[in-house]
Amino acid sequence: xxxxxxxxxxxxxxxxxxxxxxxxxxxxxxxxxxxxxxxxxxxxxxxxxxxxxxxxxxxxxxxxxxxxxxxxxxxxxxxxxxxxxxxxxxxxxxxxxxxxxxxxxxxxxxxxxxxxxxxxxxxxxxxxxxxxxxxxxxxxxxxxxxxxxxxxxxxxxxxxxxxxxxxxxxxxxxxxxxxxxxxxxxxxxxxxxxxxxxxxxxxxxxxxxxxxxxxxxxxxxxxxxxxxxxxxxxxxxxxxxxxxxxxxxxxxxxxxxxxxxxxxxxxxxxxxxxxxxxxxxxxxxxxxxxxxxxxxxxxxxxxxxxxxxxxxxxxxxxxxxxxxxxxxxxxxxxxxxxxxxxxxxxxxxxxxxxxxxxxxxxxxxxxxxxxxxxxxxxxxxxxxxxxxxxxxxxxxxxxxxxxxxxxxxxxxxxxxxxxxxxxxxxxxxxxxxxxxxxxxxxxxxxxxxxxxxxxxxxxxxxxxxxxxxxxxxxxxxxxxxxxxxxxxxxxxxxxxxxxxxxxxxxxxxxxxxxxxxxxxxxxxxxxxxxxxxxxxxxxxxxxxxxxxxxxxxxxxxxxxxxxxxxxxxxxxxxxxxxxxxxxxxxxxxxxxxxxxxxxxxxxxxxxxxxxxxxx
Numbered sequence: 001x002x003x004x005x006x007x008x009x010x011x012x013x014x015x016x017x018x019x020x021x022x023x024x025x026x027x028x029x030x031x032x033x034x035x036x037x038x039x040x041x042x043x044x045x046x047x048x049x050x051x052x053x054x055x056x057x058x059x060x061x062x063x064x065x066x067x068x069x070x071x072x073x074x075x076x077x078x079x080x081x082x083x084x085x086x087x088x089x090x091x092x093x094x095x096x097x098x099x100x101x102x103x104x105x106x107x108x109x110x111x112x113x114x115x116x117x118x119x120x121x122x123x124x125x126x127x128x129x130x131x132x133x134x135x136x137x138x139x140x141x142x143x144x145x146x147x148x149x150x151x152x153x154x155x156x157x158x159x160x161x162x163x164x165x166x167x168x169x170x171x172x173x174x175x176x177x178x179x180x181x182x183x184x185x186x187x188x189x190x191x192x193x194x195x196x197x198x199x200x201x202x203x204x205x206x207x208x209x210x211x212x213x214x215x216x217x218x219x220x221x222x223x224x225x226x227x228x229x230x231x232x233x234x235x236x237x238x239x240x241x242x243x244x245x246x247x248x249x250x251x252x253x254x255x256x257x258x259x260x261x262x263x264x265x266x267x268x269x270x271x272x273x274x275x276x277x278x279x280x281x282x283x284x285x286x287x288x289x290x291x292x293x294x295x296x297x298x299x300x301x302x303x304x305x306x307x308x309x310x311x312x313x314x315x316x317x318x319x320x321x322x323x324x325x326x327x328x329x330x331x332x333x334x335x336x337x338x339x340x341x342x343x344x345x346x347x348x349x350x351x352x353x354x355x356x357x358x359x360x361x362x363x364x365x366x367x368x369x370x371x372x373x374x375x376x377x378x379x380x381x382x383x384x385x386x387x388x389x390x391x392x393x394x395x396x397x398x399x400x401x402x403x404x405x406x407x408x409x410x411x412x413x414x415x416x417x418x419x420x421x422x423x424x425x426x427x428x429x430x431x432x433x434x435x436x437x438x439x440x441x442x443x444x445x446x447x448x449x450x451x452x453x454x455x456x457x458x459x460x461x462x463x464x465x466x467x468x469x470x471x472x473x474x475x476x477x478x479x480x481x482x483x484x485x486x487x488x489x490x491x492x493x494x495x496x497x498x499x500x501x502x503x504x505x506x507x508x509x510x511x512x513x514x515x516x517x518x519x520x521x522x523x524x525x526x527x528x529x530x531x532x533x534x535x536x537x538x539x540x541x542x543x544x545x546x547x548x549x550x551x552x553x554x555x556x557x558x559x560x561x562x563x564x565x566x567x568x569x570x571x572x573x574x575x576x577x578x579x580x581x582x583x584x585x586x587x588x589x590x591x592x593x594x595x596x597x598x599x600x601x602x603x604x605x606x607x608x609x610x611x612x613x614x615x
Contacts, residue, residue: 231611234610234613235607235610235611239535239572239605239610240537241536242535242571243533243570244532244565244581245532245533245540245563246561246562247529247531248528248529248530248563249561250560250561250562251558252558252559252561253557253558253559254519254521255556256555257556258279258280258554258556258557259517259554259555261280261513261517262509262510263280263282263283263510264282264283264510266496267283267288267491267492267493267494268281268282268286268492268493269281269282269283269412269491269492269506269510270411270415270416270489270490271488271510272416273485273487273514273518274424274486275586275587275591276552276554277557279514279517279554281412283493285395286395286411287397287409287410288468289409289468290408290409290415290463290471291404291463291464291465291468292361292363292403292461293403293410293461293462293472293473294401294402294408294463295357295358295361295366295401295403295463296358296418296422296460296473297384297387298370299358299422299461300418300421300422301380301384302350302353302354302369302373303354303425303428306350306373308354310430313349313351313352314349314350315350316347316349318345318346318372319342319344319347319348319368321344322367322368323344323364323367324343326338326367327342328340336363336404339360339364348365348440349440351431354427354428355437355439356445358431358432359432359436359445359446360437360446360448361448361461361463363402367401369401377400381399384401388418393414393417393418395409395410395411395413395414396409396411397409397410411492412491413490415490416473419473419474420488423475429459429475432452432458432459432460432461432475433458433459434447434459435453447459448462448464448500449472450500455511455512456476456478457474457476457511458476458486459474459475460472460475461473462503462504464499469492469493469494469495469499470493470494470499471490471491471493471503472490472503472504473490474507476511476514478515478518480519481520481550485518485552489511491503491506494506517554518552520551522548522549522551523549525545527544527545528544528545530545530563531563533580533598533602535602537609538605539609541599541600541603542598542599542600543580543581544599545583545594546579549583549585550585550592551592552585552592559585559586560585560586560587563584564582566579566580572602572604573603574598575598575601575602576597576601580598582595582596583595
């Protein structure tokens with residue numbers, strides 16, 4: 001017999017299960033504990049503990065032999081199913097705990113009567129009251145709704161009929177109070193503790209090895225991610241521009257001693273080869289009047305600031321009244337070299353003006369060009385002196401554009417510096433190497449430089465006055481190998497009459513001797529490796545000369561050897577034999593240039609080179 005204690009009702013109401021009446025009590029009591037159908041309103045879950053009753057089970061007469069539990073407490077769980085018919089008690093499952101207490105025998109009771117089966121429903125038997133009833137307490141773990149009573153599930157006994165329950169003792173009423181179970185949320189646990197709870201295994205104790213493993217698991221994915229990002233960045237970065245690196249010697253020195261040249265016995269002289277250097281000098285290099293050699297600077301400034309392509313005439317220049325008037329000064333009184341065929345209102349091309357300046361040495365045309373270029377002769381003279389400083393002509397002073405004034409002075413060395421710039425202007429050399437020139441009016445004019453057109457002379461400019469003597473800035477060329485080597489010389493201060501012939505003779509000896517001193521020597525042969533292409537990531541592709549490279553110079557001369565890309569960008573990939581640069585020997589107009597080509601295919605850097613590059 002169990003007494004159920006409700007959490008939401010005011011008093012505990014005992015409910016008894018049906019039992020058979022004892023002998024002598026039949027008919028004296030009304031049937032109690034009949035099955036109650038409304039108890040099946042919801043499922044109930046109960047936990048109970050059965051305690052072994054004390055006493056001799058064999059003293060009961062006529063009682064059916066029942067197997068007793070082991071001499072220890074037992075715990076049972078049962079569930080009361082919910083009845084479909086009762087919608088009001090549709091609540092959740094409830095859990096109850098009760099304990100079956102061992103019954104004590106009554107003092108006045110006799111031997112226990114055998115259990116009787118329950119009487120039919122029509123004539124219910126009076127339940128017998130045991131001498132010492134066994135009392136159990138039902139404790140619900142969860143209460144019903146207010147005002148509702150839990151209904152017990154009717155028992156269907158296949159075992160022997162239970163005894164009639166004893167009335168609830170008075171002392172039990174004092175303990176009839178509701179016990180409630182309150183569930184409160186717990187703080188979240190660490191992931192490892194939660195995993196340990198799920199697996200019923202406590203987390204392992206911390207250790208250096210376990211800490212190291214945890215750190216490895218945390219940081220290893222980060223390191224892998226960073227490595228992937230770095231690899232992608234390295235792969236998509238722009239590749240460095242390939243460049244040429246020379247492995248051949250950067251210079252070449254000709255054997256033998258420096259040649260001895262036939263220097264003039266008076267005045268001063270200076271001799272050099274374009275891009276190769278100086279062969280030597282004679283006399284004191286001090287400023288002296290240079291006469292019409294001054295016109296070389298005038299021609300240089302005009303063609304520098306107003307270039308004329310070969311075969312063209314350039315701009316047209318208006319002839320003013322001053323040019324026409326000054327053209328009449330070629331008489332015996334003034335003794336000036338002029339172009340007397342020009343008239344005011346005429347137009348003269350830039351090409352013809354330079355020709356009149358350099359061949360008949362026309363002073364009036366020199367002044368006309370100065371006014372046309374700078375607006376006045378004074379402004380043009382300033383440009384002449386500024387240009388001299390730019391070229392390193394430290395001992396030169398210009399006071400007029402024609403050189404008629406004796407205050408215009410220079411040295412042979414300074415004039416050679418200017419001449420090395422003049423030989424780079426093709427239009428100028430095309431004019432100065434002519435033995436004569438015909439002006440726009442049809443008049444023929446002789447070139448005062450009698451060295452042309454002999455011995456590969458290129459002319460340039462003479463200058464003679466009584467005070468200055470004979471002066472000449474000259475140029476020539478010599479074919480060495482596949483190149484034209486240019487030489488430039490200056491002879492100043494020749495006063496032996498006739499002064500023009502004296503200066504021409506001295507200049508001719510220097511020119512021919514220098515031409516003979518020039519020679520070629522093989523520096524690199526065709527197919528020789530002269531360098532490599534560096535792709536910037538460690539890759540090197542060799543380059544070879546496509547022809548024999550011959551240095552030009554004279555005994556004792558050292559020339560520079562350089563490898564350049566030829567002005568274009570080197571490709572990232574190219575096939576073998578692709579010309580990719582130039583090998584040059586010397587400098588300036590006398591350079592010897594030979595193309596270089598790839599010896600093998602130029603391939604782009606590989607993935608490994610891209611990933612491991614630094615910077």
